[in-house]
Amino acid sequence: MKKLLCTLALCGSLGAACFSPVHAQLSIEIAGVGANRVPVAVADFAGETASGRALTSVIRGDLANSGLFRLIEIGPGLNESGPGNFADLKAKGADALAAGSLTDAGGGRMEARYRLFDVNKQVSLSGLARVTTAAQLRAAGHQIADDVYEKLTGVRGVFATRIAYVTRAPGRYALQIADSDGQNAVAALVSPEPIISPTWSPDGSRIAYVSFEQKKPVIYVHSLATGRRTVIANFKGSNSAPAWSPDGRKLAVVLTKDGNSQIYTVNPDGSSLQRLSNSSGIDTEPRFSADGAFIYFTSDRGGSPQIYRMGANGGEVQRISFEGSYNVTPRPSPDGKSLAYITRREGSFQLVLMDLASKQVQVLTDSRKDESPSFAPNGSMILIATEIGGRGVLAAVSPDGRIKQRLSVSSGDVREPAWGPFLQ
Amino acid sequence: MNKLLLPALLAAVLAACSSTPPAGDGAPVEGRTADTGAKVTTVTTGSVDATGLPRELTDGKSILSKRVVYFDYDKYDIKDEYKDLVAAHAKFLTGNRQFKVLVQGNTDERGSREYNLSLGQKRADAVKRNLMLLGAKEEQIESVSLGKEKPADDGHDEAAWAKNRRAQILYKGPTGNGEF
DSSP: OHHHHHHHHHHHHHHHHHHSOSSOOOEEEEEEOOSSOEEEEEOOOBTOOGGGOHHHHHHHHHHHHTTSEEEEOOOSOOOTTOOSOSHHHHHTTOSEEEEEEEEEEETTEEEEEEEEEETTTTEEEEEEEEEEEGGGHHHHHHHHHHHHHHHHHSSOOOTTOEEEEEEEETTEEEEEEEETTSOSOEEEEEESSOEEEEEEOTTSSEEEEEEOTTSSOEEEEEETTTOOEEEEEOOSSOEEEEEEOTTSSOEEEEEOTTSSOEEEEEOTTSOOOEEOOOOSSOEEEEEEOTTSSEEEEEEOTTSSOEEEEEETTEEEEEEOOOSSSOEEEEEEOTTSSEEEEEEEETTEEEEEEEETTTOOEEEOOOOSBOEEEEEOTTSSOEEEEEEETTEEEEEEEOTTSOOEEEEEOSSSEEEEEEEOOOOO | OHHHHHHHHHHHHHHHHSSSOOOSOOOOEEOOOOBTTBOOEEEEOOOOOOOOOOHHHHOTTSGGGOOEEEOOTTOOSOOGGGHHHHHHHHHHHHHOTTOEEEEEEEOOSOSOHHHHHHHHHHHHHHHHHHHHHTTOOGGGEEEEEEETSSOSOOOOSHHHHHHHSEEEEEEEOTTSOBOO
């Protein structure tokens, strides 16, 4: 029996590897843009072969998909020394120009150079040089796009960050790690059982998640580079909802070993377990505020699931959400000023954003099955899982609701997104 | 990429089939660098092999082969129609102290995954409490939740949801053989 099962598993794995892409690639599609997009020209990088403009296309793709820039078409022939005169660019309506080159640096390496110009003032705003390889060319492109983004918006870019998400095909769950634009996906974990609630360590080297491979929910911390996994909570009952403290020294987790779901903290190696919440109902979905002072969480202590917060070491509990009878999955913004969560309105589950000072709540989507919001580390977008045409997809929306992106794979479900931290 | 992964996948699957139990740690596999030297290594997990339980637990004519208790919407108490089923399992566990059960609670698909995990736990706990009231010992029972992750029916209507709001009982025998 065991032999037969293994033979079947072998065929299954081989079949999947042979006939379909092992890493279902996410593709990004923009569905809404900002109110005032900066007109920017990105010149074809000199020295890039016309057939594979990886660098130029990554930079253009990043800027266009962000919804904050309008790309101005420009002819060839420029590099990082800029144009002889800016009149042509000005006439085309460009406010800024990014231009650069790619040269052979020997030993299979390349040097990417770029400069950003203010077209109206006719001055250079910034410049970068990156020694890279063919395999790393996209990463260099994301870094250049981040520089353009930061110099023109005043906000640090997130193009060079990574995202995690879970794909589901029949009998096969995979925790995928991809670039922010969905490219270069690599599976960190493949399992026949569900994987939920991935969250990045603040330094981006590890992911905590819940895996059901032992027929019950168990929390693991997984080092991405080595694949080494540590069980940090496998107590009797369910173990779920891990959340890192901002300093990476502990995690809030939810355990049922003492009854209903309650919140505890534990070190990333599984030591120093401490109970934080003490209610007779359900307390779950903990998330630390960016300054580490509070833990936001979902609780049904008042009869319906609502959002509360307590001190990072427990203590006094304060109710945060009041409107409606189902408010779950709180995610504090990186700047600490707002809180994203999921609310139920007329049977639909939608992403909302609360301004924590005024308690004003804005509905950000019109979809029906939003789940698991995750802020970009610069706060510019909120990534969610939702459903379109019966399939799980990822979507991203800006906190003002204007910019909308959709990320989907060609087949199967995508869910449980988690946006990684800034690269260090 | 496929070329790179294929032998690795094969190795991981073969490793899972060797005499060592396919526990959490699969053979780490070298993935490719995604960006700025940030490497990701693939791990493949195994699954549980369910064999060797006594016939009275698996024979379709035995009430003990019935392992699922269904719940009403937003309800966590055991309905009268499932009391005999739970009582039969309690009796088996009382007479066979070397057997253990894993009770998995489940919910329908609506709402947050983690909140549903907590709700599913309440259903598993209800079954556990009943088994204990009828003589089973706490150390024989673990109640856990699968939330909305393992629906019995993939549909999106009330008929499907009703089949998914359930708790199921898995057995493990004295030698560690069984369903979990």
